[in-house]
Amino acid sequence: MTDPLQRHTDYGQQPLLESEILGDPIAQFQLWLQQADESGVYEPNAMVLSTIDPDGLPSSRTVLLRGLDESGLEFFTNYSSEKGRALLAHPEVSVVFPWYTIHRQVIVRGVAQPTDPAVSDAYFASRPRGSQIAAVASEQSRPIASRDLLEQRVRDLEAQFGDGTVPRPETWGGYRIRPSRIEFWQGRSSRMHDRLRFTRTDGDDWQRERLQP
Numbered sequence: 001m002t003d004p005l006q007r008h009t010d011y012g013q014q015p016l017l018e019s020e021i022l023g024d025p026i027a028q029f030q031l032w033l034q035q036a037d038e039s040g041v042y043e044p045n046a047m048v049l050s051t052i053d054p055d056g057l058p059s060s061r062t063v064l065l066r067g068l069d070e071s072g073l074e075f076f077t078n079y080s081s082e083k084g085r086a087l088l089a090h091p092e093v094s095v096v097f098p099w100y101t102i103h104r105q106v107i108v109r110g111v112a113q114p115t116d117p118a119v120s121d122a123y124f125a126s127r128p129r130g131s132q133i134a135a136v137a138s139e140q141s142r143p144i145a146s147r148d149l150l151e152q153r154v155r156d157l158e159a160q161f162g163d164g165t166v167p168r169p170e171t172w173g174g175y176r177i178r179p180s181r182i183e184f185w186q187g188r189s190s191r192m193h194d195r196l197r198f199t200r201t202d203g204d205d206w207q208r209e210r211l212q213p
Ligand SMILES: Cc1cc2nc3c(=O)[nH]c(=O)nc-3n(C[C@H](O)[C@H](O)[C@H](O)COP(=O)(O)O)c2cc1C
Pocket: 043, 046, 059, 060, 061, 062, 063, 064, 065, 075, 076, 077, 078, 081, 082, 083, 084, 140, 141
């Protein structure tokens, strides 16, 4: 039996070079996301989102990236959840995409703002009905006395909505993160990893620098 705390994995020799990385970090990110998907990374659009609670303490959790373009990174959640309350007090976030099996990670810092309600409506309407009902039933992050109680709530809502449309709860919707910093990390042998970080300038351009591993 191996001891998982004593593992040493060789991260290989695939480089991340200044001469090869794209000038636009969003385009580079889209490329890496595509490659992660094609390489069989499980849930390549899963990202660990860290926020700052109203009392200044950090908290993290996984959410799924549902949109990625020049305007930023989009995800959907409950606005009244712990993360929703954190984002109201502190919109600054950090997210990491941990693509361990391909020896890569992308780390983004940015500011999250609620998306336009029309965007949330469109995405909510595209979700499976079971997920829609669960989104209505769950006061995400609040304690509940039992699972039975939650399941009863779902049954009540199924009866209430019948075959009709499930309306998007006002407390459920999207956020878009506008990145101020994007780091691309490529694992290499002997801990000599490549790290290239883009920082947004005042003029809305990107400045790139190499960081020590
Ligand atoms: C792979 C994975 C994907 C998830 N995707 C989402 C998501 O897109 N939106 C969401 O609200 N929660 C998602 N969750 C659940 C969150 O991690 C978290 O439990 C929930 O949002 C409540 O977080 P909070 O109490 O910190 O607000 C996901 C969890 C996992 C493991």
